[in-house]
């Protein structure tokens with residue numbers, strides 16, 4: 001993935017789409033999650049490499065597609081993507097409030113099976 | 115690389131050689147610059163040539179009578195130039211074996227056959243993931259294409275035409 | 285409506301089974317994502333920012349109520365209760381799951397629909413004039429030709445792995461309502477001096493990073509020779525189109541680089557290589573296709589309707605809607621109604637499943653069971669009796685579908701942009717919403733008159749911004765969304781590419797910027813002069829000065 005070679009600010013998290021559903025997912029300690037708040041934050045290069053390797057593995061096992069690292073800034077409510085594109089990816093379309101992603105929404109709470 | 119055709123995985127009886135090679139094989143595939151030399155060696159051989167997907171049909175046409183096989187290289191499976199070259203070679207009258215060489219996938223088998231290819235030489239990594247059964251299935255997934263004039267014996271347009279003629283005769 | 289024969293129906297079913305098999309093989313790892321991607325794209329399936337997106341083909345924008353209901357059912361059952369109409373007369377579902385797509389395709393096949401070639405580097409869904417068969421300025425109905433091309437291009441063995449996508453549009457009218465000159469290939473049905481009808485063929489139009497206007501490569505192609513000609517064009521493009529740079533891979537770049545004459549020569553050479561064809565067969569097939577379209581049973585009606593005139597006199601809002609949203613039908617006593625999907629502040633082109641079901645019913649009741657989709661992301665009820673217009677309007681009002689703004693400043697084309705699209709560099713829908721809210725006042729819209737704003741969320745130009753009277757292109761500048769504004773584009777037979785007005789502005793500044801342009805027009809127009817005509821007369825430079833000057837003051 002081209003993203004992995006470019007210069008990146010730390011910390012980062014790993015984002016992808018679930019292969020079967022297409023849902024946006026984040027890599028967490030216990031596997032993939034739809035809850036951004038649970039995403040595992042890599043504060044240094046070594047842990048970013050670990051995340052990236054986990055992404056590549058998961059792609060190889062047909063669990064997710066398009067896994068790549070994104071820069072985040074830590075906030076009280078958890079990691080927040082630095083780039084507006086990735087922020088929109090984590091919140092859902094900005095035009096329909098009722099379609100916004102809510103981590104606590106029942107349909108989206110379950111972690112994706114690995 | 116593995117070779118397959120309509121009937122399954124096949125043993126490749128052609129051997130790749132250059133102009134200098136003094137090989138004992140009686141079936142050779144050579145690069146274009148070795149073609150003259152191998153064809154004029156007057157040995158009883160079947161000679162094929164491996165060309166890129168932008169090769170000139172006119173130049174190849176000079177050798178049609180002597181060529182047993184033309185192998186067209188696909189640099190990537192998304193590069194469809196090889197289909198057009200195959201089609202042009204068939205339009206120009208080439209009747210020998212046409213081989214597609216490169217990372218084609220099972221889902222392109224029908225396209226390749228229809229454009230005039232007889233066989234595919236694909237990397238082992240692909241054929242291992244996509245065993246012949248998948249190629250067979252993908253190749254047969256559309257039983258009747260619309261387009262007239264491609265290798266298949268008939269087409270939807272042709273069937274409809276026959277239907278109309280039937281009506282007239284009846 | 286074209287009615288499938290058994291061959292068409294079997295073909296679509298087999299295509300569904302084929303895709304089901306491909307999905308299965310993707311999930312079990314036989315196909316890598318890299319291998320699967322072109323296959324799913326050729327079936328209209330994208331992976332977007334939040335989810336998969338499935339693009340359903342609506343060939344040349346024509347469908348019936350049964351099909352429309354089925355789309356509503358899919359929206360409810362497999363999506364989130366709404367769907368989006370695109371600038372290529374297609375429909376998109378924004379939230380399907382990969383594992384559900386084969387079932388969705390089967391539901392589509394149940395009503396003779398599919399997603400074939402709505403994406404990918406292949407010959408795409410063929411578009412046409414939304415008033416085909418209805419317009420008075422038409423030489424001939426273009427739909428049978430469009431259907432012939434649809435069939436011929438479906439799952440083409442040779443042209444499914446082209447350098448890039450290939451878009452075809454067809455029209456049979458004098459006025460261009462199908463954006464012919466912005467297509468890779470366009471066909472215009474024309475009449476020659478001998479009075480025969482044939483095809484004018486244009487090649488090499490396209491928007492995107494390098495916008496170009498299509499050029500005539502054959503001014504009169506006799507009927508019966510179309511498929512051979514298309515085959516020759518496609519073969520030249522497939523062999524010689526650039527593959528080293530995806531931004532230079534469209535046929536427009538090939539035509540531009542080698543020149544029209546050289547391109548024509550190559551096509552003619554290819555035609556000679558193809559050898560003899562049988563025009564008679566093509567003509568017969570075209571006639572069969574034309575006969576497979578439903579016959580529309582019009583009633584014999586008077587050209588004027590007292591009922592309609594009375595309703596207009598009684599109800600100013602109705603009269604206003606009738607003034608903007610009606611199109612003259614070639615048959616006396618009928619009108620074609622454009623139903624705007626651009627409510628003030630709404631999402632251009634979106635429709636809820638409930639609205640879709642109601643609309644299907646209206647099509648049956650009022651429009652001889654026919655619906656059209658326009659490239660401007662609106663719908664058309666093509667055959668409504670003048671007598672019925674008021675009753676129809678009342679129903680549309682109830683469904684929030686009676687916006688009276690067709691062709692006006694709030695009838696904005698906007699691509700999905702960064703709210704959905706993985707390629708986007710900025711959002712487009714919220715910009716459309718902000719502009720339409722700013723210009724919501726009906727009297728002001730009427731005063732401004734016809735003015736087309738078109739917005740794209742990236743350089744790919746799905747929102748046709750280059751040919752908008754005012755075009756807006758969303759980009760990223762220093763970590764922010766930024767919008768470039770162009771002026772003077774034209775999407776008609778006088779097709780023109782707009783000129784850039786100046787540096788990009790922020791999302792918040794866009795409505796003010798548009799207002800400055802519009803104010804300049806209102807201040808300088810001659811009596812009854814349209815926006816685009818004032819721009820042409822004064823020149824873009826003068827507007828640029830107004831745009832930049834005011835921007836300096838604001839800074």
Ligand code: SF4
Nearest residue numbers: 699705708741742746
């Ligand atoms: S113009 Fe760009 S952002 Fe808009 S739909 Fe097309 S690719 Fe997506």
